Amino acid sequence: MSTKNLPKIKVSKRYKRFSDPALYSFAKGTVFTGDPDATNPPEDDSDVYTFADDFMATLTSRQTAPSISATNLKNSQRITLLDALDCNAGYLEMIANKVARTRGDADAGRAVVVRVGFYLAGQGGFNRSIGVVNVGIGWAHVRETKSKKGVEGHIWEAGLATFKDNPPTITYYWNSLEAEAIFTNIPSGSVLAYRHAGIVPVSHSTKTGIQIESHSAAAKTASIIPMSMGKHPVFNFNHPNDYQFSEWRYVIIP
Numbered sequence: 001m002s003t004k005n006l007p008k009i010k011v012s013k014r015y016k017r018f019s020d021p022a023l024y025s026f027a028k029g030t031v032f033t034g035d036p037d038a039t040n041p042p043e044d045d046s047d048v049y050t051f052a053d054d055f056m057a058t059l060t061s062r063q064t065a066p067s068i069s070a071t072n073l074k075n076s077q078r079i080t081l082l083d084a085l086d087c088n089a090g091y092l093e094m095i096a097n098k099v100a101r102t103r104g105d106a107d108a109g110r111a112v113v114v115r116v117g118f119y120l121a122g123q124g125g126f127n128r129s130i131g132v133v134n135v136g137i138g139w140a141h142v143r144e145t146k147s148k149k150g151v152e153g154h155i156w157e158a159g160l161a162t163f164k165d166n167p168p169t170i171t172y173y174w175n176s177l178e179a180e181a182i183f184t185n186i187p188s189g190s191v192l193a194y195r196h197a198g199i200v201p202v203s204h205s206t207k208t209g210i211q212i213e214s215h216s217a218a219a220k221t222a223s224i225i226p227m228s229m230g231k232h233p234v235f236n237f238n239h240p241n242d243y244q245f246s247e248w249r250y251v252i253i254p
Contacts, residue, residue, distance in 0.1 A: 006100050009109045011093040012121035016082060018134075020059050020074070021254045025135045027052040027081055028252035029164055030088065030117040037112050038095045042087040051081040056254055060137070092118055117164070132251055139184045140251045144196040146179045154179055155243050158194035160187070164250040168193045192251040197243035 015026045027048055032041045055077040062070035092113055100109030113120050119131075133141040146152060154176045159168025174181075179198065186192055 006097075006104070006106050008122075009093065009096045009100055009106060009113065010121040011089045011096070011113055012119040013086065013089055014119060014121075015085060019136075020055070020078065021136045022132060022134050023078065023081065024052050024056045024059070024254050025132065025140075025252045026117075027085060029250060030085070031164060032088070032116055035112070035116055037099050038092055038116055041091050043084040048081070048084050048088070051077065051084055055081050060254075089118060092116055131249065133180070135251055135254065137188055137254045138186050139182060140186065140192055140253060141180070141182045142194060142249070142251070143180045144198075144246060146198060153177060153199040155197040155199065155245075156181055156194060157196075157245065158183060158192065161191040161193040161248075161250060164191060164252075165248075166193075167248045186253045188253055190253050192253055193248050194251075195245045195248050197245045199243065 015023055018026060030048060031045060032038050033045050055074065058070060058074045058077055062074055096109040096112045098109075099112050100106045103109075110120055131142065133143050135141065144154070156174045156176060157171045158174075159171040161168045179196070181194075181196075183192060183194070
């Protein structure tokens with residue numbers, strides 16, 4: 001693709017609308033350190049984390065001992081944290097577009113944004129419909145996309161990671177009819193890691209005989225596998241599951 005035709009990559013600032021705990025978790029989940037492209041943000045990770053920790057400390061103390069002064073301090077610290085995130089978002093947008101132009105690939109630029117922990121803007125409803133809905137002390141509310149709205153089941157895996165981008169070694173596993181989940185009783189300060197798969201139902205075709213849809217997490221239409229018997233899901237006997245999970249997502253728990 002010609003660099004002249006590359007779409008403009010924009011970094012979303014929807015974190016401005018987050019609740020106080022969700023904003024804290026988002027800020028603590030942004031990581032520029034070690035990134036091969038976004039190497040010199042205006043606000044270092046350590047500074048952003050300090051702003052976030054100070055903000056959360058005031059928020060927590062305000063909940064136990066409400067006062068006008070604590071509220072004013074919390075609001076001031078929120079503005080400081082947002083200012084730092086805005087500076088880094090502007091820098092990240094510049095770097096993402098530079099990477100896209102250098103490599104002639106918009107997806108390479110978008111990958112930088114996602115890798116650092118920010119959100120992409122202008123991607124229809126997709127980026128606004130997934131991820132953390134809200135988070136609080138000891139819990140997180142998350143949402144994933146549906147494969148086929150209203151006609152699917154969902155599989156969730158979750159566990160505690162030692163740090164962001166490090167999948168958990170011990171996971172918990174649930175079946176659900178919902179593409180949203182609320183995880184509770186999570187130790188404060190820990191990193192929740194979760195991933196999701198959607199399961200579409202079986203189908204039949206009179207033109208080519210009985211057929212079954214294989215499990216699919218993201219595709220709007222699942223792949224068709226010819227079968228001699230109907231209404232049975234398809235599993236790979238030599239693999240723990242055939243579910244196509246999303247990538248691991250990480251939430252810093254206040």
